[in-house]
Amino acid sequence: xxxxVLIVDDQELFREAIALTLGRDPRIASVVAVPGGAEAIxxxxxxxxxxxxxxxxxxxxxGIAATREVLRMRPGARVIVLTTFDLDEYVYEAIRAGAxxxxxxxxxxxxxxxxxxxxxxxxxAMSESATRALLGFVRGGAPIAASEALDVLSAREQxxxxxxxxxxxxxxxAQRLFLSENTVKTHVKAVLAKLGLPDRVHVVIWAYENGxxxxxx
Numbered sequence: 561x562x563x564x565v566l567i568v569d570d571q572e573l574f575r576e577a578i579a580l581t582l583g584r585d586p587r588i589a590s591v592v593a594v595p596g597g598a599e600a601i602x603x604x605x606x607x608x609x610x611x612x613x614x615x616x617x618x619x620x621x622x623g624i625a626a627t628r629e630v631l632r633m634r635p636g637a638r639v640i641v642l643t644t645f646d647l648d649e650y651v652y653e654a655i656r657a658g659a660x661x662x663x664x665x666x667x668x669x670x671x672x673x674x675x676x677x678x679x680x681x682x683x684x685a686m687s688e689s690a691t692r693a694l695l696g697f698v699r700g701g702a703p704i705a706a707s708e709a710l711d712v713l714s715a716r717e718q719x720x721x722x723x724x725x726x727x728x729x730x731x732x733x734a735q736r737l738f739l740s741e742n743t744v745k746t747h748v749k750a751v752l753a754k755l756g757l758p759d760r761v762h763v764v765i766w767a768y769e770n771g772x773x774x775x776x777x
Contacts, residue, residue, distance in 0.1 A: 562589040563680045564608070568600040568626065569593070569615040569642065574665065578613065581669045587677050597621025597629075604630050604637065611676050612639045614659065616650045624654045631658040638679040638758070647690055652697035660759050661685030684759040691727035691764055698768040710772065712754045720747040724760050725767035 565582055569575040575593040583591045592607075594600050598621050600612065612630055616623035627639045641654045641662035651662045661684045663675055675685040686694070710718045716737075723733045730744045737744070748760065757763055766772075 563587060563676060564589050564610045565591045565676055566600060566603055566609045566612045567591065567593040568595075568597065568612060568618070568623070570595050570618045571615075578672070582673060582676065585673045588673070597623065597626030600626050601629050601633070604634055608634060609637050610680050612637060613642050613672075613676070614639050614654070615642050616654060624650065624657050627654050627659050628657040638682075640675060640679055640685045647693050647697075649697060652694065655694070655761060656765060658758065658762075661761055662690070679759075682759060684761040686761050688727050688729055691761060694761070694764055695727075695768060698765055713751060717747055717751050717754070720744065721751050721755070721763060721767065722772070724748065724751065724763040725772065727764065 565588055567575045567578050567582075569578075572595065575595070579591045579593040582588050592603060594603055596618050600614070601621070603609070604612070609630075612627075614623045614627055614630075618626075621629075623641060627641075630637060630639060639654070639659040641651050641659045642665055643651055643662055644665050645651075646664060647662065655661070660679045661675075663672060663685060667675075679685050684691075710721060713721060719737055720733060723736060728736065730741050730748065733739070734741045734744045739747075751757075751763065752759065755763070755766060757766060
């Protein structure tokens with residue numbers, strides 16, 4: 561895999577350091593660093609991108625608005641939020657805008673590179689604990705019948721979707737449903753495709769915002 565990366569951060573020293581680090585990874589084809597949301601949108605419009613590392617709090621067009629516009633222009637792109645803080649309301653809003661997860665800015669270089677590659681392959685950049693913590697920010701809707709919300713899924717896929725909504729890993733789902741991990745992976749791909757969601761993090765948000773599951777369920 562050869563990945564094109566865009567770094568968006570208003571701190572020059574930080575973005576250049578990250579660019580230098582990622583530029584050494586043979587799995588990454590190119591790295592471009594820009595100082596803000598407007599520049600990010602212009603770069604993506606002109607050149608495209610595979611993965612964007614996006615700061616949240618920036619002057620002008622912030623990371624949430626930039627994430628939304630980047631993914632509108634390039635639906636196949638992936639965004640990882642970079643934050644000084646841990647999961648908070650700003651990060652949650654960026655994930656709702658389409659980001660595939662977040663990393664704190666003190667992340668180890670190897671972990672950052674691995675996250676970029678994982679997200680480019682269609683996975684999310686959030687730990688299981690962070691995915692579960694995400695539920696604290698989700699504004700749940702009224703519970704609705706599975707036949708209304710999940711009618712595009714088979715009975716087994718509905719089980720998988722509900723398990724994903726709890727932040728369970730493939731291994732945990734396999735144990736819970738007495739399936740092999742390869743079978744779970746196949747079902748997860750089908751669930752994402754049928755629901756039109758980019759990754760498993762967005763299954764969490766979808767399930768609770770549509771009332772399929774309730775926080776604490």
